[in-house]
Amino acid sequence: MGLVSELTKERYKRFKKIKRAYYSLWILGVAFIFSLFTPWLVNDKPLVLIYDNGCYFPAFKFYPSTQFGGRYGTEADYPVLKDDPSFKEKGGWVLMPPWPHNPLHPYLHLEGTPPHPPSFRHWLGTDASARDIMARLMHGFRICMVFALILACLSALLGIVIGGVQGYLAGKVDIIMQRLIEIWSALPFLYVVIMIGSIYERSFKLLIFVMLLFQWIGLSYYMRGEFLKLKNMNYILTARAVGMSHFRIFFRHILPNALTPVVTIMPFSLIGGIGALTALDFLGFGLHPPTPSWGELLDQGLKYLYAPWIATSTVFALFLTLLLATFIGEGVREAFDPKSGDRFE
Amino acid sequence: MNNDIIISVEHLNAGFTGEDEELVMIIDDVSFEIRPGEFFGLVGESGCGKTVTALSLLRLLPVPSGKIISGNVNFKGEDLISLSREALYKIRGQGIGMIFQEPAAAFNPISTIKSQLMEVFDYHDFKGDPDTRVNELLVRVGIPDPNRILKSYPHELSGGMLQRVGICLALLLKPKLVIADEPTTALDVTVQAQIMELLAELQKEENTAILFITHNLNLVAQYGDRLAVMYAGRIAETADTESFFSNPSHPYSLGLLNAMPNLKSDTSTIVPIPGQVPKPSDFLEGCRFADRCDRVFDECKEKPQFYQVGENHFVSCFLYKDMG
Numbered sequence: 001m002g003l004v005s006e007l008t009k010e011r012y013k014r015f016k017k018i019k020r021a022y023y024s025l026w027i028l029g030v031a032f033i034f035s036l037f038t039p040w041l042v043n044d045k046p047l048v049l050i051y052d053n054g055c056y057f058p059a060f061k062f063y064p065s066t067q068f069g070g071r072y073g074t075e076a077d078y079p080v081l082k083d084d085p086s087f088k089e090k091g092g093w094v095l096m097p098p099w100p101h102n103p104l105h106p107y108l109h110l111e112g113t114p115p116h117p118p119s120f121r122h123w124l125g126t127d128a129s130a131r132d133i134m135a136r137l138m139h140g141f142r143i144c145m146v147f148a149l150i151l152a153c154l155s156a157l158l159g160i161v162i163g164g165v166q167g168y169l170a171g172k173v174d175i176i177m178q179r180l181i182e183i184w185s186a187l188p189f190l191y192v193v194i195m196i197g198s199i200y201e202r203s204f205k206l207l208i209f210v211m212l213l214f215q216w217i218g219l220s221y222y223m224r225g226e227f228l229k230l231k232n233m234n235y236i237l238t239a240r241a242v243g244m245s246h247f248r249i250f251f252r253h254i255l256p257n258a259l260t261p262v263v264t265i266m267p268f269s270l271i272g273g274i275g276a277l278t279a280l281d282f283l284g285f286g287l288h289p290p291t292p293s294w295g296e297l298l299d300q301g302l303k304y305l306y307a308p309w310i311a312t313s314t315v316f317a318l319f320l321t322l323l324l325a326t327f328i329g330e331g332v333r334e335a336f337d338p339k340s341g342d343r344f345e
Numbered sequence: 346m347n348n349d350i351i352i353s354v355e356h357l358n359a360g361f362t363g364e365d366e367e368l369v370m371i372i373d374d375v376s377f378e379i380r381p382g383e384f385f386g387l388v389g390e391s392g393c394g395k396t397v398t399a400l401s402l403l404r405l406l407p408v409p410s411g412k413i414i415s416g417n418v419n420f421k422g423e424d425l426i427s428l429s430r431e432a433l434y435k436i437r438g439q440g441i442g443m444i445f446q447e448p449a450a451a452f453n454p455i456s457t458i459k460s461q462l463m464e465v466f467d468y469h470d471f472k473g474d475p476d477t478r479v480n481e482l483l484v485r486v487g488i489p490d491p492n493r494i495l496k497s498y499p500h501e502l503s504g505g506m507l508q509r510v511g512i513c514l515a516l517l518l519k520p521k522l523v524i525a526d527e528p529t530t531a532l533d534v535t536v537q538a539q540i541m542e543l544l545a546e547l548q549k550e551e552n553t554a555i556l557f558i559t560h561n562l563n564l565v566a567q568y569g570d571r572l573a574v575m576y577a578g579r580i581a582e583t584a585d586t587e588s589f590f591s592n593p594s595h596p597y598s599l600g601l602l603n604a605m606p607n608l609k610s611d612t613s614t615i616v617p618i619p620g621q622v623p624k625p626s627d628f629l630e631g632c633r634f635a636d637r638c639d640r641v642f643d644e645c646k647e648k649p650q651f652y653q654v655g656e657n658h659f660v661s662c663f664l665y666k667d668m669g
Contacts, residue, residue: 006498007455171409232407234450240405241445242438242465242514252464253453 014335021331024324035142042138044079044102046094051087059097068092101132103139103292115300115307125309127300129290133310137317139292144321147208148273154212155269156262159219160255166220167227168250174224185217193285202288211276219265226258264336267329271322278318294318350419351521351554352402352441353378357416359401360625368412369625371397372578375416379522379554379571384545386565386586387558388601389575392622395558398575399526402556403437421521439469442515442553444525448507448532452499458510459495465517482513485550486543505536512543516551523548524556529564541568562601566590571657574598577622577633583651584658594660596638632662640664 016022040047040059049056051068058078065076069086081087082094101107101122107130110116114130124133162181166174193210200206230236231254239249280286281295289296294314301311354377360370372394379385389395400406402418404425418425420440425433437443445451452461459479466475483491486509499507508528515523525544529537545568548555559565565572566586573583574595582595593599600618620637629635631646638645644663652665 234445234447235453237405238443238445238451238511238514239453240437241403241443243434243436243468244464245434245468248468256455257453 011335014338015331018331018334021327021334024327024331028321028324028328031141032145035138035145038138038142041097042099042101042103042135043097044100044105046078046082046096048095049078050091050093052090052092099135099138101135103131103135104290105132106130107132115304115310117307118309124313125307127297127310128304128307131290133297133313136292136297137294137313140294140297141317141321143204143287143292144274144277144294147204147277148270151208151211151215151273152266152269154208155215156219156266158212158216160223160258160262162216163220163223163225164227164250164255164258167224167229168231168246168254170228170231178224181217181220185214187214189214190285193280197285202286204287207277207280207286211273215269215272219262219269222261222265223258226261227254230254230257260336264329264333267325267332271325271329274318274321274325349380350378351381351383351421352556353417353419354398354402355417355419357398357401357418358414359397359406359416360412360414361406361410362412363410368414370414370578370628371625372401373628375575375578375580377573377580377583379556381521381554382548382552383554384548384568384570385554385556386569386572387556387575388560388562388565388572390560390622392625393575394578395560395575396526399443399524399556399558402524403441403443404433405437435469438465438520439518440520440522442518442520442523444508444511444515444523444528446527446530448504448511449499451511452507454499456498457495458497458499458502462495462510462514462517465514469518471518478517479513482516483510485547486510486513486516487539488513504532505539508532508536508540509543512540512547516547516553519551520553522554522556524558526558527560528557530559530561544568562605574601577628578625579633580661581634582658582660582662584655588655588658592655592658594654594658594665595634595662596640596664597634600637 034041043059045058047057047059049058049068056063056067058076062075064073065071065081066073068076068081069090070076070081078094078096079100082092082096084092106114107116107122107126108114110126110130114126115128116122116126116130118125122132122134124137127133127136162177166177192213193207196206196210236249236253239253244253277286278293278295278298281293282298283295284299286295287293294317297310297314298318301307301314304310354375357372357375358370359372360368362368375394375398377385377387387395387398397406397411400411401413402425404413406413413426416426420436423432423436425436428436452458462479463475471478479495480491483494488494488506488509494502494506494510502510511528515525528544529540532540541564544555544557547553557565557569569586571583571585572589574581574597576597581597582589582593589598593602597618600616603616604618606615618637623629623633623636630648632638632649635641635645642663644666647663649661649663651659651661654660654665
């Protein structure tokens with residue numbers, strides 16, 4: 001099988017023609033790739049530090065503050081260190097990241113009480129714990145996107161296998177599994193999250209696991225339908241007639257033909273994942289504080305309505321992300337399933 | 346078992362269970378034999394069980410609704426009906442090849458011809474170089490530039506081209522028998538003639554037997570060595586082609602021949618057989634042609650045996666009871 005078939009090229013061409021989807025993909029893609037580097041680019045540790053004729057990389061490696069003339073074995077407080085006269089005397093020089101704020105660091109020395117309004121140093125202000133909102137938004141974006149992507153991929157995998165097995169075997173297996181899935185899908189998701197979250201420690205992995213328990217169901221319906229349809233195609237009979245096994249037919253002849261719904265649903269699954277994580281964080285059942293999170297920021301925004309910069313920036317970021325993802329999803333669907341404007345006269 | 350016989354089908358019964366879980370027998374007591382290198386035609390109207398017979402031979406009936414009730418299919422000393430799955434998979438493709446009716450639907454739309462042909466070698470033993478075999482055979486089936494075809498996707502090729510590839514796929518592993526299920530029905534007449542010529546030539550060259558399933562008696566008259574006429578799930582008549590056309594015996598066979606336009610005959614009228622093939626659930630207990638037959642008599646309420654009317658010529662009709 002060719003890695004990129006003609007049809008795929010055709011679809012890509014169509015997708016490219018849908019400008020807003022194409023640009024959305026670029027923007028979101030670049031933003032996501034950038035966000036993967038936020039631990040180094042959006043942080044308060046210098047990328048490069050020169051001190052006493054030595055060259056250090058604090059963003060990537062731990063150095064005790066004694067190394068730079070400090071008194072303790074703990075990590076140096078670089079924002080303070082870089083303006084320290086005794087540091088500068090020894091030829092100290094730092095290259096700070098483009099956004100030199102740690103999302104977990106409270107800037108308590110700022111004037112007034114937190115949340116601090118936007119200023120030259122903190123463009124979007126700080127939250128109620130005096131942490132930089134911009135830094136938290138960017139880190140939150142990364143966590144959110146990684147979460148949603150992993151969730152979307154795993155649930156697609158599970159949905160494909162379960163839906164595929166149902167569709168391919170059909171008959172009694174299908175009916176029994178379908179009923180079980182219906183029962184399963186009727187479980188109230190939020191209660192399960194709360195219960196499991198209270199028994200085990202809430203973590204990134206646990207949240208993905210719990211979300212995964214329910215997220216695959218939607219796609220499995222589509223895959224079941226596709227497999228039901230495709231398994232009776234003539235080319236499957238041909239494949240059987242030359243002695244191909246069920247396993248091989250499942251994965252090599254039906255699955256590739258059934259991937260259209262997977263690809264078209266993927267962006268919307270991503271949107272669902274982002275929305276779900278934000279909602280859980282907002283309700284306080286999500287990731288552990290102080291993990292940077294949009295949901296938690298929204299919660300703060302609601303609590304501190306007199307500090308509108310919290311809610312405004314978060315809502316805007318959320319809106320923009322979901323909008324871009326929706327545009328992409330719309331474009332993908334359109335590219336895979338072009339609707340002709342014609343009808344019979 | 347006779348060494349001169351490549352496949353022998355004995356008393357095969359197969360049917361489908363419908364929505365109401367009731368088994369409807371489609372083919373009833375079908376028996377025939379095919380000799381090595383023979384062109385055997387299985388002729389009958391639509392819905393008479395030809396395709397079910399063909400699929401049953403390789404246990405390709407859709408499960409769980411399709412079911413082989415009883416009977417044997419002896420192929421090279423093994424009974425395909427009771428064979429283990431693994432062994433059966435080996436015979437599919439390698440021992441028995443299949444060509445299907447609609448070439449356009451017989452290939453996976455999203456992989457290239459090459460990958461679909463080469464894939465066959467992945468799970469069958471083949472002595473020799475797969476690439477060479479594919480290229481040689483493609484040229485042999487009349488594809489002038491194999492390399493272009495191999496890179497193509499099924500939708501880029503015409504029906505005739507695809508059927509050539511289909512024949513190539515069936516013959517790839519040099520099977521002893523090829524089941525061709527109406528391979529020319531979906532093609533237009535000029536292409537049909539080419540494909541038939543090709544099949545006949547390849548059959549001689551590769552020394553494969555062909556089980557040719559068709560509703561077109563003309564094709565069998567032209568290419569067939571032997572034939573069986575099927576009606577409503579049963580075999581009505583089996584004979585050598587020459588014997589059949591010089592002495593068609595079963596009233597149904599006569600009806601079929603009369604219903605064909607014929608340039609040589611004096612009368613220009615076509616005589617249709619009255620009525621139509623019944624639904625499988627309405628098949629008669631006795632002779633199944635009884636309700637459409639103009640020579641029906643009392644005994645036809647029973648199930649007829651096969652009576653010999655000539656060398657290798659058997660008819661399932663009571664009219665010939667006293668001849669043997």
